[in-house]
Amino acid sequence: LTVDGKSYSFPTLEGSEQEKAFDISNLRDQTGYVTLDRGYKNTGATKSAITFLDGEEGILRYRGYSIEELASKASFLEVAYLLIYGELPTKEQYAQFEGAIRHHTLVNEDMRKIFDGFPVKAHPMCVLASLVSAMSGFYPESYEGNGDENLDIVRLIAKLPTIATWSYKRSMGHPLNYPKNKLGYIENFLNMMFALPVEDYTVDPVVAEALNILLILHADHEQNCSTSTVRLVGSSQANLYASISAGISALWGPLHGGANQEVIEMLEEIKAGGGDVAKYIDMAKNAKTTGFRLFGFGHRVYKNFDPRAKIIKKAADDVLSKLGVNDPVLEIAKGLEEAALNDEYFVSRKLYPNVDFYSGIIYRALGIPTNMFTVMFAIGRLPGWIAQWKEMRETKEPIGRPRQIYTGSTLREFVPM
Ligand code: MLT
Secondary structure (H helix, E strand, C coil): CCCCCCEECCCCCCCCCHHHHCCCCCCCCCCCCCCCCCCCCCCCCCCCCCEEEEECCCCECCCCCCCCHHHHHCCCHHHHHHHHHCCCCCCCHHHHHHHHHHHCCCCHHHHHHHHCCCCCCCCCHHHHHHHHHHHHCCHHHHHHHHHHHHHHEEEEEHHHHHHHHHHHHHHHCCCCCCCCCCCHHHHHHHHHHCCCCCCCCCCCCHHHHHHHHHHHCCCCCCCCHHHHHHHHHHHHCCCHHHHHHHHHHCCCCCCCCHHHHHHHHHHHHHHHHHCCCHHHHHHHHHHHHHCCCCCCECCCCCCCCCHHHHHHHHHHHHHHHHHHHHHHHHHHHHHHHHHHHHCHHHHHCCCCEEEHHHHHHHHCCCCCCCHHHHHHHHHHHHHHHHHHHHHHCCCCCCCCCCCCCCCCCCCCCCCCC
């Protein structure tokens, strides 16, 4: 740290006794009466009836419906309703839900003033998390306890795409677009993203269909970093906007929602390096010495194929061919996948492509820039977060409080400087 030309250094944990104490490799999992499980890998801390995952078999179901079936037959808002309320909507319920969302797409003009205060180069996820958090201030009944939870749910689903498009429009130097409520949910988002006042814009149904699939595939994934965050924050009775804002921040990290951005950047690097897939597969196998990391492979839960990856791979092929987009990184991605699936190193470690491997390629083909990929994930994940937050409150879960195993110093005597 440098202040007024003077450098200050602070001690780090590196090499210290404290760092050694953090080495839990010999501790394994049983210490006294507390089970140490960093990252909650093995202990169940949540009961939930929303999403079923079988990592061994590669199965993913929302409320009992297979992801394959939902992705091919349902609309994103139907899936949102299913996740949040537990059942697929009847025609009347759907009309009511969808109608309410259409009605609430407009964002308070004063939110624009907050947005205008951000530097143009601010990452869209930082803007999104901040503005969603700010929504509590615009709807104080959400924390005063006299609000309508369903209205908060509808507002969030309705307004998130509107806010999400602002960062992109401003980064392009374009005027922001207001929502058009004659359009459906996905069409409205695409219109706000891509329409320009100087020319006509018509939503391409191929693009809308691809986006529908992507949003459905991202709609929930049981307990993970962002979802557990939403539940943990919500367990203190924090309101929905505050809880979802925390989830958006958790999603932002490159190990979670930011992963598909890393994948595209990696594929670009391989392309720039001549596209020799075998070379990079070798580099990935020797990551310790080469420093090359293969993003988009492997998943903490799936010991088999990520079922979403299969659907996305097919969607990527379909969309790119229907749109006539020839993206060389798709070929590189397929080459990497094939090489890895035929390589003992990857097979024995069960490192298969995950959901992030192909999604960025589709987003790019749809014209969505790389720094908006995680924002797209957030729009997709919103119904899942809401469903988890709602379930957590309805089942009266107590406030979360992870236990710790203390590894620091014992009592030390304070000696003045
Ligand atoms: C997700 O969809 O949230 C990711 O695959 C991360 C996870 O579930 O662990």
